[in-house]
Amino acid sequence: xxxxxxxxxxxxxxxxxxxxxxxxxxxxxxxxxxxxxxxxxxxxxxxxxxxxxxxxxxxxxxxxxxxxxxxxxxxxxxxxxxxxxxxxxxxxxxxxxxxxxxxxxxxxxxxxxxxxxxxxxxxxxxxxxxxxxxxxxxxxxxxxxxxxxxxxxxxxxxxxxxxxxxxxxxxxxxxxxxxxxxxxxxxxxxxxxxxxxxxxxxxxxxxxxxxxxxxxxxxxxxxxxxxxxxxxxxxxxxxxxxxxxxxxxxxxxxxxxxxxxxxxxxxxxxxxxxxxxxxxxxxxxxxxxxxxxxxxxxxxxxxxxxxxxxxxxxxxxxxxxxxxxxxxxxxxxxxxxxxxxxxxxxxxxxxxxxxxxxxxxxxxxxxxxxxxxxxxxxxxxxxxxxxxxxxxxxxxxxxxxxxxxxxxxxxxxxxxxxxxxxxxxxxxxxxxxxxxxxxxx
Numbered sequence: 527x528x529x530x531x532x533x534x535x536x537x538x539x540x541x542x543x544x545x546x547x548x549x550x551x552x553x554x555x556x557x558x559x560x561x562x563x564x565x566x567x568x569x570x571x572x573x574x575x576x577x578x579x580x581x582x583x584x585x586x587x588x589x590x591x592x593x594x595x596x597x598x599x600x601x602x603x604x605x606x607x608x609x610x611x612x613x614x615x616x617x618x619x620x621x622x623x624x625x626x627x628x629x630x631x632x633x634x635x636x637x638x639x640x641x642x643x644x645x646x647x648x649x650x651x652x653x654x655x656x657x658x659x660x661x662x663x664x665x666x667x668x669x670x671x672x673x674x675x676x677x678x679x680x681x682x683x684x685x686x687x688x689x690x691x692x693x694x695x696x697x698x699x700x701x702x703x704x705x706x707x708x709x710x711x712x713x714x715x716x717x718x719x720x721x722x723x724x725x726x727x728x729x730x731x732x733x734x735x736x737x738x739x740x741x742x743x744x745x746x747x748x749x750x751x752x753x754x755x756x757x758x759x760x761x762x763x764x765x766x767x768x769x770x771x772x773x774x775x776x777x778x779x780x781x782x783x784x785x786x787x788x789x790x791x792x793x794x795x796x797x798x799x800x801x802x803x804x805x806x807x808x809x810x811x812x813x814x815x816x817x818x819x820x821x822x823x824x825x826x827x828x829x830x831x832x833x834x835x836x837x838x839x840x841x842x843x844x845x846x847x848x849x850x851x852x853x854x855x856x857x858x859x860x861x862x863x864x865x866x867x868x869x870x871x872x873x874x875x876x877x878x879x880x881x882x883x884x885x886x887x888x889x890x891x892x893x894x895x896x897x898x899x900x901x902x903x904x905x906x907x908x909x910x911x912x913x914x915x916x917x918x919x920x921x922x923x924x925x926x927x928x929x930x931x932x933x934x935x936x937x938x939x940x941x942x943x944x945x946x947x948x949x950x951x952x953x954x955x956x957x958x959x960x961x962x963x964x965x966x967x
């Protein structure tokens with residue numbers, strides 16, 4: 527029990543379990559997406575099923591974005607504990623709605639209930655991010671980058687467990703996707719029950735004595751803040767959009783389940799995020815982010831060309847090293863520079879990241895569908911393809927086109943992070959010179 531009356535260790539691990547659940551939900555939805563597409567969408571709309579499943583997956587990001595934006599500024603008013611409990615409830619209700627979707631009736635009703643379930647899961651994810659990031663920043667005000675990266679190391683841990691569960695239930699036990707989706711409820715119940723036993727701290731802006739109106743106005747009073755949501759829009763597109771797409775795009779092209787690529791990448795990210803604090807001290811947060819864009823771009827382009835398990839894993843290794851620090855380091859960077867914006871500032875960044883995926887993921891699905899029809903020679907020709915080398919060649923081409931579009935994003939980020947890094951280093955150098963001159967005088 528900490529001297530301020532909060533059990534810092536227990537609260538931090540509740541935050542960890544909540545984020546683990548959000549990641550498990552993300553990974554399981556991704557792992558089950560191919561089976562859901564085959565069972566629910568391919569029979570009814572084969573030519574557009576890629577776009578439709580991408581849109582369904584994107585709805586979870588819409589729920590994430592909207593809930594994060596609405597809850598973040600009101601976190602201290604609502605209370606972090608209540609928000610954590612809301613997340614728990616969503617991770618129970620959302621999977622139930624998804625499981626019930628095949629019984630909804632026609633394809634429109636099925637699609638509607640499936641989308642609603644994804645939105646509710648996304649609200650749970652948004653409530654999680656809206657609470658755990660400001661709470662962790664408040665618990666560890668002098669160690670934000672390290673603690674937020676350690677917290678977010680459990681995001682890839684959840685992806686690993688969800689991915690392995692997908693493979694075990696589908697490949698080994700032959701169970702349906704509904705059983706897999708139901709697993710999301712288990713940790714949702716656990717962290718909700720644990721949260722009931724604890725009192726949660728106020729956020730950093732409240733601890734600094736910043737009134738609600740000032741916290742809300744802080745991003746608008748400091749125009750430089752808006753650079754960070756713009757960057758977050760791109761960083762999320764480089765990390766989470768490909769993570770949502772690997773199972774659908776790569777399973778038919780690399781000779782192994784695409785979800786295994788996500789599991790492998792997530793294992794690397796889990797380990798590497800524990801070293802973020804030391805790397806940040808070496809490079810600075812902007813320097814670390816700038817360096818990371820290089821392997822991210824090369825890895826994503828490599829995934830577009832991967833045609834075997836070996837080439838997929840080599841490309842995935844580079845992608846993992848590139849994107850592993852992006853999300854938590856962006857949050858820490860904004861929290862450090864704009865502490866008076868509190869949970870509202872962190873929430874805006876998360877909202878920007880989530881909306882990026884909401885818009886980007888369906889576009890990737892459209893690119894994939896257009897490419898497969900183009901390669902096949904039209905909608906009728908694609909529908910006539912049977913499983914075999916011809917279909918595999920068509921899908922490989924579609925995967926190549928979709929991943930090459932995403933690979934452009936980290937290349938753009940290299941110049942943006944580099945410019946911010948250079949500007950901040952130059953500003954610090956000028957301030958040192960001024961201080962030295964003043965001291966000499």
